[in-house]
Amino acid sequence: xxxxxxLLSIDWPTGYRKIIIDEVDSTMKxxxxxxxxxxxxxxxxxxxxxxxxxxxxxxxxxxxxNFSATLALKLSxxxxxxxxxxxxxxxxxxxxxxxITKASKLLSLKWPNDVLMEDKKVAGILLESFGSGKITDFLxxxxxxxxxxxxxxxxxxFGGMVRPTSLSDFGFKINPEDFLVYLxxxxxxxxxxxRRTGFSELRKVWLSRAIKIGEMITVRTGLDLYExxxxxxxxxxxxxxxxxxxxxxxxxxxxxx
Numbered sequence: 404x405x406x407x408x409x410l411l412s413i414d415w416p417t418g419y420r421k422i423i424i425d426e427v428d429s430t431m432k433x434x435x436x437x438x439x440x441x442x443x444x445x446x447x448x449x450x451x452x453x454x455x456x457x458x459x460x461x462x463x464x465x466x467x468x469n470f471s472a473t474l475a476l477k478l479s480x481x482x483x484x485x486x487x488x489x490x491x492x493x494x495x496x497x498x499x500x501x502x503i504t505k506a507s508k509l510l511s512l513k514w515p516n517d518v519l520m521e522d523k524k525v526a527g528i529l530l531e532s533f534g535s536g537k538i539t540d541f542l543x544x545x546x547x548x549x550x551x552x553x554x555x556x557x558x559x560x561f562g563g564m565v566r567p568t569s570l571s572d573f574g575f576k577i578n579p580e581d582f583l584v585y586l587x588x589x590x591x592x593x594x595x596x597x598r599r600t601g602f603s604e605l606r607k608v609w610l611s612r613a614i615k616i617g618e619m620i621t622v623r624t625g626l627d628l629y630e631x632x633x634x635x636x637x638x639x640x641x642x643x644x645x646x647x648x649x650x651x652x653x654x655x656x657x658x659x660x
Contacts, residue, residue, distance in 0.1 A: 413584055413585060413588050414588070415584065415587060415588070416587050416588055416590075416591035418443060418444060419443070419444045419445070419446060419587055419591065420441075420443055420444065420445040420446070421445070421446050421448070421583070421587070422437075422445060422446070422447045422448070423448045423449075423450070423580065424447065424448070424449045424450070425449075425450050425451065426449065426450065426451040426452075426453065427449045427451075427452060427453070428452065428453050428454040429449075429452050429453075429454050429471075429545075430447045430448070430449050430452065430471055430472055430473035430545060431473050431529065431531060431543055431545045432454075433447055433449070433473070434447055434473045434475040434543050435533075435543070437475070438475070438533070438541055441475045441477060441541075442477065443477070444474065444475070444476050444477075445474070445475045446472055446473070446474050446583060446587055447472060447473045447474075447475065448470075448471070448472040448579060448580065448583050449471050449472070450467070450579065451467055452471045466551055466552070466553065467551070468550055468551035468578070468579070469547070469548065469549060469550050469551055469569075469579070470546070470547065470548035470549075470550050470579045470582050470583070471546075471547055471579070472545075472546050472579075472583060472586075473543050473544065473545045473546070474492075474543070474544040474546070474590065475541070475542075475543055476488075476541070476542045476543075476544070477540065477541060478539065478540065478541075478542060479538055479539070479540055480538065480539055481537060481538065481539070482532060482534070482537070482539050483639065485530060485532050485539060485542060486515070486530070486639070486640045486654070486655075487597060487602050487605075487639075487640055488530060488542060488544055488594075489515055489516045489528055489530055489544075489640070490602070490605055490606070490609050490640055491590065491593045491594050491597055491605065492516070492528045492544055492546060492590060493512050493516060493517075493518060493528060493609065494512075494589070494593045494605060494608060494609060494612075495586055495589035495590040495592070495593050496518045496526050496528070496546070496548070496586065496589075497510055497512060497518060497612055498589045498592075499582065499585045499586045499589050500518065500520070500525065500526070500548075500570075502585060503570065503575055503577055503582075503585075504520075504570070504573065504575050506573075509521050509573070510612070511612060511613065511614035512609060512612045512613045512614065513565070513613070513614050513615075513658060514613065514633075514636065514642050514658050515640070515642070515655065515656075515658075516528035516529070516530070517565070518548075519565070519614060520568055520570075520573065521568070521573075522565070522614070523565065523566050523567060523568035524549075524565050524566070524567050524568065525548065525549050525567075525568050525569065525570065526546065526547065526548040526549065527546075527547050528544065528545065528546055529543075529544070529545035529546075529547075530542065530543070530544055530545075531543045531545070546586070548570075548582065549567060549568065549569035549570065550569060550570050550571065550576075550577060550578075550579065550582065551569055551570075551571050552569055552571045552572065553567055553568075553569055565659070565660070593605065602638060602639075602640070603638065606636060606638065606640075609636070610635065610636065613636075615633050615658070615660060616633055616634075616635070617632065617633065617634070618632065618633060618660075619631070619632060619633075620632075620633045620644075620658050620659065620660055621658070621659045621660075622642065622644060622653055622656045622657065622658055622659075623656055623657045623659065624653060624655065624656040624657075629644055629646065629651055629653065630646070631644040631645050631646035631647070631651065632644065632645040632646075633658075634650075637652065639654070641653060641654045642656070642658070
């Protein structure tokens with residue numbers, strides 16, 4: 404059975420809406436514009452993004468054929484729980500890419516929100532939340548996946564250690580609409596696991612797929628740099644770093660090898 408036939412046999416997850424747009428500045432901005440009309444989990448997929456961006460406003464190269472989507476969620480939760488959706492999405496991406504490539508050994512997860520293929524970045528996740536006070540009522544999960552070859556001259560960010568790659572570089576081809584079907588199904592699965600059992604089980608799976616556990620890494624948080632052994636992630640998804648001066652718990656940052 405071909406990949407397309409298999410994907411089309413998978414049911415779109417119940418309770419999720421899908422919007423496909425030919426061109427938009429960014430799916431994150433489009434989700435914010437539609438916020439008042441979104442009353443159920445909604446995937447917004449753009450065939451072309453003109454102003455795509457990643458974490459900290461970094462430019463995300465988005466040639467035609469790449470996957471660019473945002474999942475908009477209405478919820479009422481403590482912001483401390485929001486980071487857990489990054490792990491939900493990472494596990495869903497890992498499963499989707501493993502299915503497409505049939506080569507899970509090529510894949511790994513990089514804290515806090517990247518998916519690597521042979522230690523090169525193939526997918527990234529961006530979370531933005533909106534609300535009042537201590538409760539969040541609107542969460543956006545942006546997902547970018549390099550499905551097609553990237554333009555020449557794309558360079559890694561700080562440290563020059565994690566270069567980008569694409570599925571096409573490894574000989575795998577899939578269009579964004581089909582990719583979304585499987586990603587949406589996988590996200591629904593892991594989101595249900597989070598709601599049923601909490602983060603502990605997801606944490607175990609994430610750690611089993613993570614890169615550089617037990618190895619020396621550098622973590623950048625704003626203007627500060629920390630070096631130490633990547634020990635684990637805690638029950639809140641924070642990175643636990645073993646340093647010469649003791650244990651450092653880091654809720655957000657960029658990891659370099």
